[in-house]
Amino acid sequence: MSKRIYLFYGTESFLIENKIKNIIHKSIPEDQRDMNVITYDLLNTPIEEIIQDAETLPFLADHKIVIGKNAFLFTGQKVPQKIEHQIDRLEQYLEQPVDFSTLIFWVPVDKLDERRKIVKQMKKFAQVESFSSLSDASLLDWLTEIAKKEGVEILPEAGQLLIHLVGQDLQLLNQEIIKMATYVGKSGLIDEKVVQELSVRTIEQDIFALIDQVANLQIEVAFQIFYDLLKNKEDPIKMVALLARQFRLILYSKELQRKGYSAQQIASQLGTHPYAIQIALKQSVKFNEQQLQNILIKLAEIDYEIKTGLKDKVLALEMFFFYLKNPTFFP
Known part of the structure; x- marks a missing residue:
């Protein structure tokens, strides 16, 4: 299994974005990212062009990251696109990937088409990870962890109230926790009163x-x-x-x-x-x-x-x- 090829799928785009940001942060210095982090939309770009870019040496750097969004070719979902993907080019790359590139595919749906040969090969050669919608309990745990990272504590009742008021949009919830953490200060406590006073009104x-x-x-x-x-x-x-x-x-x-x-x-x-x-x-x-x-x-x-x-x-x-x-x- 290659540590340089990833397939992320699921509807929790905020978690996928954060995962990709972490990979970028660990792999490429900030001053080299403009020319060496390249993002493609697979609705408009054939897979062979993305592979070709991945096989091209980085620009004045040791490493590059190539990201392919909307990678519906790993699903059974029909999407409007005018291009044909040469899947065999990806199959060849999986057998012999280069060591100076990280290749990431992003599929914005909850299920892959397990019957497809390319999906089976990705599971064999790449790191495949699911980012499905969080359950209520998992969402509350996630909020607690976000609060800890901000140096504060959120009561379970306050977390439930925040989810109820704001919804399950992780990006918006993250923004709300950061705002409330700033308000209560380091080692502070986010309770229901704080949530009521500061949460985005709907x-x-x-x-x-x-x-x-x-x-x-x-x-x-x-x-x-x-x-x-x-x-x-x-x-x-x-x-x-x-x-x-x-x-x-x-x-x-x-x-x-x-x-x-x-x-x-x-x-x-x-x-x-x-x-x-x-x-x-x-x-x-x-x-x-x-x-x-x-x-x-x-x-x-x-x-x-x-x-x-x-x-x-x-x-x-x-x-x-x-x-x-x-x-x-x-x-």
């Missing part, structure tokens, strides 16, 4: 806050959040969709909890992050199932009325909040 985050206020019958505060969202040019139709999604999650979580499911089991059943289920279960205490069903029916009506022009977008949502404020809704 419309989803404001929708959660809005629903909390509705659940607590603080309709005036809900109106204020709604008007703040409008000031930020958020589309009322999108708000309706997000409100419906969250209330649906609350209803499903409440029903499954009644049937004896744990929060973890509910998360698995609904394909949702466990922290989102924890929030939904907290919010569900303020509603009964019939109320939640009524809310979803009302939101479906509002969606129809807005999209067919029967009601103004803003007025429709204002009337929805007044509907929730009606004493007959909360007996």
